[in-house]
Amino acid sequence: MHLIELLKDWPCTIRGNWRDVTIDSVTEHPNRLKKNCLFIARKGAHHDGIESIEEALDKGAAAIVIDRSVSESTLSKWSHRGAAVVTVPDCKKFLSFSSAQLSGFPSEELTVIAVTGTNGKTTVTHFIGQLLSQFGIKTAVVGTTGCYIDGEKVDEEIPSLTTPTAEYLHPLLRRCIDRGVTHVAIEASSLGLEMERLAHCRVSVGVFLNIGTDHFEEHGGRENYIKAKKKLCSLSERIVVNCEDTECMGIVKDIELPIHLFGRNVAGGCMPSEKLIGSLPPGEHNRLNAMAAASVVKLLGFPEIEIFSAFRLLTLPEGRMQLVEHEGRRVFIDYAHTPDALSAALQAVTSLNPRKLICVFGCGGDRDKEKRPVMGEIAESYCDTIVLTSDNPRSEHPLAIVQHILTGTKNPASISVIMDRKSAIHQAISASKPDDIVLIAGKGHETSQIIGTHEVRMSDLAEAMIALNQLETFLE
Template identity: 30%
Template structure:
């Protein structure tokens, strides 16, 4: 596979457009009874011959503006609203236009119908929350793979069906793309799917048309307030995943007030998980972590999970830190709720493979090198958890390379700076994804928070290049130190002034190590 747009079943079913208009109450002029479709898309760039192109209104441009490109690529009809229909006709197109009041809302159910509701033939697990979605989803996938010969995992890092994977364009793909991937998974014999479900996806209806077997909630922390407005709006959108039309049952971590609120208000059956040892709420939870040891080797953590019947189960996370105890505990309960034997789930999660950009150990400590880590932590709470997880395995100084995104929640920037100055020894402030903002302005907001916590500015550095920031950190470090680069994790690009540049933190570490090894070899030649 080379593109998410091509993650479609090889043998799609054919549906007459007249049948679709009747099923979904689409209004159309006279249609050719023989006109048929084999796919659905909301992206003109992803159109395959025989598709329905669903043109949705956007914040700045209506999707119908791109109808000419969609038709040229093979779209046989356009589903849109009245404003979109006018744009289609103004463009001189003669393809059938099918009218609906809310084309975005209908796109998921329409695609599910066209692909034969593939989600009904798969065990489907969805994970939402601010921090830990990716890690928990991979842990769940590890458990599902222990019970199913073929699985799919869909999320921030990749879209993978069996052994085939492509880079993911976003945490949760658009509804028609999701249904096509599920249909491909079914065609390839997959038995289960684990996927991340973002708050944006829930607000924009990207998982409409799919009712999950089990859904999980990790936590709710400050993030995406530029989109949701405030924490109440953020919570409301996350809670959509626990509506009866969206999921059959849920598992909720109740370590924070939002989790407890969700567990008490959800309209589907919910199991609760408490993962903070000695939390007063743990006694009331269905599942609870009763002991936890993050380990001194920094590789993993062990813990004991109490089940609803009072039985205690020895378990482990392959990643360090208490946050990953929480992720692993949730994953075990989710997988068990999805039909995996509990002992099998516990063992599979303990032996899950490394997750790209999540506490990823890129260079091990020794031979003059510090321990070099990459972690996706990009929210205040995630940064705290990452630094607290690394501190116990750092004999020397904790060196942090970090920044903050442009065109996103500006209020968290000084907060991130304060946290970094409090919990790390050496800071290198640099760029993350500036997008359309001036990178210097973003860094200045972070440094304002740094100075509030560390007025002297001691051991605080600024770098205008992210790659140079990592090299600067390595130059400062000894083999007793730990260098952790946060904010981008697995991401393969950096967006600057609207341009995506190929970039990955891990690659910079490895390039620096190769250069140093080459220089040493030349010295001894």
């Protein structure tokens, strides 16, 4: 695409050569720069794109985009190297627009469902995909665990983010169309919404699940967190909202859009019988997740009786209440890393009537410190034994995080502290007996752990399976 064609509907000023410039791709990442690329020099939390402009020019970038003032001499230096220098009001929004434009605005050809909430986004998007597949609808699910089409994971170059950045998202949507996909269910994180990753993605249905306490610090407080979530309203044509969550209902109360409600016993105005619903994955939260998915699919025009009848076929995504067991010992792997999610997971396994309940968990470093004692208190209220360990400590000392969790507990006799996560998992499982349940919470599908600035291999599921196999060998 010619640069001038890309810019014709966008407020900007241009310096340097622009008349014959052709753009093949767009990026904000220095490591993805190549010839004829449009480089967006966005200022991020840890890196200022302006620092990479010389590298971009060295690699053949045809144009660079900035949204901040720089000196006249700097502008001249860049433009004299043969690249166009474009100044726009907001690099985040321009990245979204240009990515969508270069991909031919693929969301216009799709039915896009965007799901936001502190907890449950992954499960609900997968449930939506599974239900639509029952009606023969080719559906993609995009989010924390990757990209799936009709339930099969596809090999796509996308970062491990809940909501892919725009430069990945729009090309991905175009490739989904090329594969025959007509519907896409995508996780819309608060950070993704704040960073305008969906700004030029047409959303047919926006879904609000719940508002919890995660990510407050990253947004600079609760008010900013909710403000980021509310952005989904301005992107959506219709809204589906959890009528049992007062925060979600508050977000949509003044929205001039069609609003459809769901709850544990209602989906899109329908109150199905328990006989019709049949079996569901364990936990009241998964009943609520299923109702959210059913509300969306019903809103898209599919018959409610067939939707609810398909509930018996729903399966949880990887790392969500994922069960491995041996000789009566059940081990659940779950992504729960917030107070609400941990409470829901513990409630779900408690409903399975274990002889004894053991929970292994920790809390991430450099994130929402106020949730730590709350999660300690919640775990203690459900569990016979708690094993506290490290999660993703990042730059914090793992033991300091655990000590913070302990401030919410009252019975130290029921708590063990084993800082090495692998050892914690193995010891918890080796200490279990037949009819016990071990819940390993916090990392779910993840296969690495962030310690300091290093990422090390670590899979809760793999370690649980090894521990159970070792237990089997020991028993023999």
